[in-house]
Amino acid sequence: MAVHSKFRRFFYNRLATVGLFIVLVVLVVSAAAPILPLTDPNQTVLTNRLLPPGSEGHPLGADELGRDMLSRLIWGTRVSLAVGLSATAIAALVGSLIGIFAAFYGGWLDNTLMRGIDMLMAFPYMLLALAIVAVLGAGLFNALVAISVVNIPFFARNVRGATVGLVRLEYVDAARLSGKSDMEVLFGELLPNVLPVIFITISTTVGWMILETAGLSFLGLGAQPPTADLGSMLGEGRKSILVAPHVATLPGLVILVLVIGINLLGDGLRDVLDPYLRSGALVSPRPATEVDTDLRRRLRSGDAVEPGTEVSPDGPGGNDGGGNDGGTVPLSVRELRTWFWQRSGRTSSAVRATDGVSFQVPRGAALGIMGESGSGKSVTALSVLGLVPTPPGRIMDGSIRFNGEELIGAPIERLRHYRGNRIAYIFQNPMTSLNPLITVGEQIAESVRHHQGVSRAAARERAQELMDKVQIPNAAARVDSYPHELSGGMRQRVGIAVALANDPDVIIADEPTTALDVTIQAQILKLLDDLRRSEGVSLVFISHDFGVISELCDRVVVMYAGQVVESGTVDEIYRHPLHPYTRRLMACVPRLGDRARALTAIPGLPPALDDLPTGCRFADRCDVVTDACREAPVELRGHGAREARCILVEETSA
Ligand code: SF4
Numbered sequence: 001m002a003v004h005s006k007f008r009r010f011f012y013n014r015l016a017t018v019g020l021f022i023v024l025v026v027l028v029v030s031a032a033a034p035i036l037p038l039t040d041p042n043q044t045v046l047t048n049r050l051l052p053p054g055s056e057g058h059p060l061g062a063d064e065l066g067r068d069m070l071s072r073l074i075w076g077t078r079v080s081l082a083v084g085l086s087a088t089a090i091a092a093l094v095g096s097l098i099g100i101f102a103a104f105y106g107g108w109l110d111n112t113l114m115r116g117i118d119m120l121m122a123f124p125y126m127l128l129a130l131a132i133v134a135v136l137g138a139g140l141f142n143a144l145v146a147i148s149v150v151n152i153p154f155f156a157r158n159v160r161g162a163t164v165g166l167v168r169l170e171y172v173d174a175a176r177l178s179g180k181s182d183m184e185v186l187f188g189e190l191l192p193n194v195l196p197v198i199f200i201t202i203s204t205t206v207g208w209m210i211l212e213t214a215g216l217s218f219l220g221l222g223a224q225p226p227t228a229d230l231g232s233m234l235g236e237g238r239k240s241i242l243v244a245p246h247v248a249t250l251p252g253l254v255i256l257v258l259v260i261g262i263n264l265l266g267d268g269l270r271d272v273l274d275p276y277l278r279s280g281a282l283v284s285p286r287p288a289t290e291v292d293t294d295l296r297r298r299l300r301s302g303d304a305v306e307p308g309t310e311v312s313p314d315g316p317g318g319n320d321g322g323g324n325d326g327g328t329v330p331l332s333v334r335e336l337r338t339w340f341w342q343r344s345g346r347t348s349s350a351v352r353a354t355d356g357v358s359f360q361v362p363r364g365a366a367l368g369i370m371g372e373s374g375s376g377k378s379v380t381a382l383s384v385l386g387l388v389p390t391p392p393g394r395i396m397d398g399s400i401r402f403n404g405e406e407l408i409g410a411p412i413e414r415l416r417h418y419r420g421n422r423i424a425y426i427f428q429n430p431m432t433s434l435n436p437l438i439t440v441g442e443q444i445a446e447s448v449r450h451h452q453g454v455s456r457a458a459a460r461e462r463a464q465e466l467m468d469k470v471q472i473p474n475a476a477a478r479v480d481s482y483p484h485e486l487s488g489g490m491r492q493r494v495g496i497a498v499a500l501a502n503d504p505d506v507i508i509a510d511e512p513t514t515a516l517d518v519t520i521q522a523q524i525l526k527l528l529d530d531l532r533r534s535e536g537v538s539l540v541f542i543s544h545d546f547g548v549i550s551e552l553c554d555r556v557v558v559m560y561a562g563q564v565v566e567s568g569t570v571d572e573i574y575r576h577p578l579h580p581y582t583r584r585l586m587a588c589v590p591r592l593g594d595r596a597r598a599l600t601a602i603p604g605l606p607p608a609l610d611d612l613p614t615g616c617r618f619a620d621r622c623d624v625v626t627d628a629c630r631e632a633p634v635e636l637r638g639h640g641a642r643e644a645r646c647i648l649v650e651e652t653s654a
Contacts, residue, residue, distance in 0.1 A: 016268020022261025030078035038071040042226040050244040063247045064240050076228040077254055083144050083229070084210035088202055090148040095155025096198050102156070103163035104186055114160065117153045125150040129212060133221045140229070143222035147212050155201055162197040166190055203266030207259045214255050230255050288386035289338070290394045291409045299409050330505045330538050331361040331384070336398035338383045341391070342610065351609045353379040355562040361506060366532055366539040368549030368570065370585070371559035374606060377542045381508045385423055386415050403505065421451040424499035426509040430491035434483040440494045441467070441479030447501040466497040470527060489520035496527065500535070508540045513548060525551050546586055550574055558582045561606045561617040568642035578644040581618050616646070624648055
């Protein structure tokens with residue numbers, strides 16, 4: 001299935017298919033050279049000297065010794081291909097072995113091998129190839145050796161780079177623990193993971209190698225007369241370029257078409273083999289999440305979100321002043337739909353990461369967003385600042401208002417003004433969100449400088465002040481520390497200091513305590529709570545843990561499969577959860593001292609977001625499901641000051 005889908009993806013790339021066609025035609029014709037009705041490529045007939053293309057018995061004419069051009073081109077291509085492909089195979093084998101051994105054993109072996117590779121790379125590769133042939137003597141075999149040697153460093157460097165990132169992973173340790181020898185780990189565990197890198201390097205270098213072989217032959221250092229290869233034919237034809245241009249042009253054209261074909265094929269193979277390219281991870285995201293064209297038009301005409309979808313700070317049915325009252329509600333999200341578009345061949349399907357999410361965060365309040373992984377919590381938060389990467393993300397519908405101003409479709413300059421300034425973001429993992437090469441003080445100071453335009457000295461002073469505020473001991477000394485010199489808890493405090501740098505109105509904290517141990521977690525939660533109360537900041541706190549949310553938040557929104565399934569105050573939801581999903585989530589939370597309480601996991605998995613059921617999205621995991629639940633989409637309805645998306649709750653309320 002996976003192989004089938006790779007084939008399909010390859011053939012949908014038209015240029016790659018053209019490349020494959022060219023390469024196949026060239027390979028088949030050159031392989032069939034001995035059985036084709038061709039004249040001897042080396043047979044000299046001086047009466048046929050420089051015959052033009054279209055002459056009788058010589059469809060592509062003859063060269064200056066009267067040899068048939070068609071026959072020499074086919075045999076010459078065969079020689080060029082054989083040398084180019086053999087050189088690629090040798091360079092790939094030797095270079096990959098050097099790379100994988102150097103990365104695996106490290107130490108002196110790595111140093112010795114890589115310094116040797118660096119020395120080879122220090123020379124321009126064509127010059128090095130010429131030097132090697134000059135030492136070994138002219139000839140096809142020596143040209144093959146030279147081309148192989150100069151290309152070994154590309155494979156060695158690429159493979160070493162890929163292997164270094166793998167050797168410290170746990171699955172390699174697990175293989176060692178299972179008693180596998182070094183060779184078994186190298187060739188059984190690491191090599192299969194590095195193979196795509198080797199294939200990708202082959203696909204991008206084989207074209208060069210054919211070109212390099214032709215170059216050496218062109219200079220008279222490769223194929224020797226009477227043997228023809230494309231480079232030597234080009235070199236010989238050069239002499240008669242003015243009287244019989246076809247003699248030089250035809251081999252030149254074959255080289256051009258062949259190398260273009262190989263490169264197109266290589267690009268197609270790389271796209272199929274490289275999981276990063278496949279996922280779009282290597283595609284640079286746009287500066288802000290793309291907004292659907294239809295939504296843009298509706299936003300301009302003022303009818304993006306239907307009236308009546310407003311949610312008040314105190315629950316449904318209230319009034320927040322028409323959604324424009326930034327005075328009491330700095331952040332208002334309504335009917336947000338952020339989808340990821342994935343292509344499979346010519347069709348594309350939508351992964352509905354958020355599908356109609358609404359909530360509001362009053363000034364100074366803390367809202368918790370709770371749900372399992374993949375429920376759409378982080379996508380909701382990232383959408384606020386237009387940070388969902390496009391491709392593949394796109395905001396399809398909804399409204400996000402900050403202090404009354406619509407952020408969806410806002411000019412990038414406005415978003416940049418708000419990002420890290422009025423709306424701050426604390427990431428889950430401070431190790432990856434802080435730049436490892438810049439001191440923590442400088443990272444806090446640059447946010448201050450960028451948004452407040454103060455001097456370097458003033459920004460540094462402010463950085464130190466913020467580090468004091470987030471209770472980093474000895475801030476004056478730590479301001480010049482790099483992230484790796486701090487513990488996990490200290491790094492997260494730096495992340496909070498960066499968030500506080502410009503006295504924001506809203507802080508979005510995306511699972512900021514997940515990577516921390518429980519005592520540090522408690523300190524960070526207390527710090528966030530104190531700062532919220534003292535600074536009057538509104539807080540959006542994302543977590544899968546109700547215990548953590550209940551420590552910090554006033555209200556909670558529970559998300560499942562991209563939708564809000566319940567919302568209310570933390571106290572109400574703690575005492576009496578309405579939705580079966582919330583009930584089951586709460587049943588998974590351990591309570592200290594309650595040994596008799598059985599923790600029951602929620603069976604099954606959330607539905608695929610690109611293949612959602614018609615009815616209730618929780619139906620397959622719900623312990624009180626009825627047939628009616630599966631018939632039609634279930635709406636989010638108000639129940640007093642709360643909301644729930646469950647027909648059972650509706651019936652009970654009725
Ligand atoms: S609508 Fe039905 S399936 Fe969905 S949560 Fe309510 S009872 Fe369960």
